[in-house]
Amino acid sequence: MINSFRGWQHLELRSDGHVVLVGVPRAGRSDILAALSRVLLPESTRTNPVLADLWQSIALPTASSAIGEPESTEPSSGEHDLPAQTPASSPEASTFADIEVTLIDLDPELEQLFEGFLEPAGVDGCAVPEDQAEPAASWCVRLAYRLTHDADAETLEQVVYFPLASNPDVGTFSRVPAATRRALPVVALTAGRPLQLRAGSPLRRIIDELDPEAAGSAFEKLRTQVTGAAEELSGHAAVAEAVGVALASGGVGASLADTPIGTTQVGFRADDGSAEALLRTLQPTVHLDDAGPLALTNHGSTAAAAFGVAEAIMLATAPGAIILADDFGDQLDTANAEHFAAQLRASAGQVWLSTRRPEVARSFEPEELVRLTRHGGARACHRLQRPVEKAEIRAMRQLHTQLLPALTSPTVTIVEGPHDLVVYGTIDRQRLPHGAPLSAAGVRLIAAGTGQDGGIGEIPYVADLARQLGFRVIGLVDRDKAEGETIKALESSCDVVVRLPPKTAIEGALLAGASIAAVRAASAALLTYTSEDPAAGKPDLNVAAAVGARLHKKSLHEPFLAALFEETGTPPPLIVHVLDQVAAAASSSYPGPTTVDIQDLPAPADATDVA
Structure with missing residues (x-):
């Protein structure tokens, strides 16, 4: 459920299966995935929010200048259609935005993690009071995000909390620990660089999950070897000589400290000296065909996008994994876009992705399709009925x-x-x-x-x-x-x-x-595709009927149109x-x-x- 977040004034979207978001530009595909990320991914709330994250309401300067709301031409979608917005005098941001996500079908470990915040689920998968729940009702947990704007102080504050134990109206929040959110099997497939070794990257998560002890040993060995290699480089005669020249220039070595410094007091290391600093600088190389081991970026955007999806598929094997992917397939060819979308759907517990590619949507069932639209400035979402x-x-x-x-x-x-x-x-x-x-x-x-x-x-x-x-x-x-x-x-x-x-x-x-002469000339061009010219020997009054009948019977519309356009020069x-x-x-x-x-x-x- 979304209230007053970005371009969505209100939206309720319920699905216990996969969801592929499609639709016209600016209809809110990315906003829905951003809303899910704010709740489920701890890294999404590490950066500061912006005022544009709040719904911008629009006030009319005078009643006489209002333009009436356009009449909707859409059928009922079963979702929440939004009212069209009237022309602006100046936009005003809402004072707060709310996003609420309900998670159902939790595995036993997650149920223990949310002990004290579990609620019985109704038949629609949403939380219900205990006195209204069925005896054998399964458990669910609600997580929520609130972004508050203080116009006087010009500040924005965000919090992720448990609605069951919170009262946002009075500012009382039972916050969801970042460690709890990290424990959720949620993977965001981003357009960033794949095969990165830095902390928090998908590949690093895979390495740490496969064998944490071996991974730690490998990275410590890298740190030791690089540190030793850097020290050896610092002591090399050619480097030391150059450093000595730099220190002697202008008497820098004597003026920086009470005791003049020499070449042995100058060393080199990667950034802050940590292994993580070095890992952030390492970029993958791939040997494809006869090109040799080139940097992955040199192989083109399609190869990089394919490796990025491969990482997500690997992480999607976690029980109940949720995959979030925005603009999926944009950098893939048509075959791989459909193939990888099908792989994600088959591997993950639930996929939420947006796409502009019909090949990606083809990998999903019709009822998993959610199409977002803008008509008359109003956003709405639509789903197919069986x-x-x-x-x-x-x-x-x-x-x-x-x-x-x-x-x-x-x-x-x-x-x-x-x-x-x-x-x-x-x-x-x-x-x-x-x-x-x-x-x-x-x-x-x-x-x-x-x-x-x-x-x-x-x-x-x-x-x-x-x-x-x-x-x-x-x-x-x-x-x-x-x-x-x-x-x-x-x-x-x-x-x-x-x-x-x-x-x-x-x-x-x-x-x-068209003139009879042009029709006859275009008809004669059909002899390449048929045994006779339908206009040959026909009186002028019968030419149109004869040619039309032959076009319909033999499906020769394309070559006839090409010949007719060549004759007339106009459609x-x-x-x-x-x-x-x-x-x-x-x-x-x-x-x-x-x-x-x-x-x-x-x-x-x-x-x-x-x-």
């Missing part, structure tokens, strides 16, 4: 192929099938550099199916799946068939529906506005107009109608153009 109908199961198949690549996009536009996706996607790219693509408006094009499972009737099911994940959803459909209940289903599942002109399929839309105007309408509808503050019916293009001046 499908119960056959059509919902079919739609769930689109999660990995269509929705996961769109996780960081605020809006998805769903078309009927792969042909539509190819046409709209190709023409969207053709608009550059003179027009902005849909991605500039935060829109990702997806299809309701990848083959025979597509069609306008599938869009509502995919749209419902997308809205469960907090996407703004636009349906983009033909109008070549009779309407009825289908359009009603679309309107109830999508935020906005954009429809082509009456009796117009995607093939007719891409031909609209099809009707589809460009459709894409402009989609971009306009992508904003959560879109003021237009929920169903946008595209009208036919004006009649062309050239009578030989395709109407």
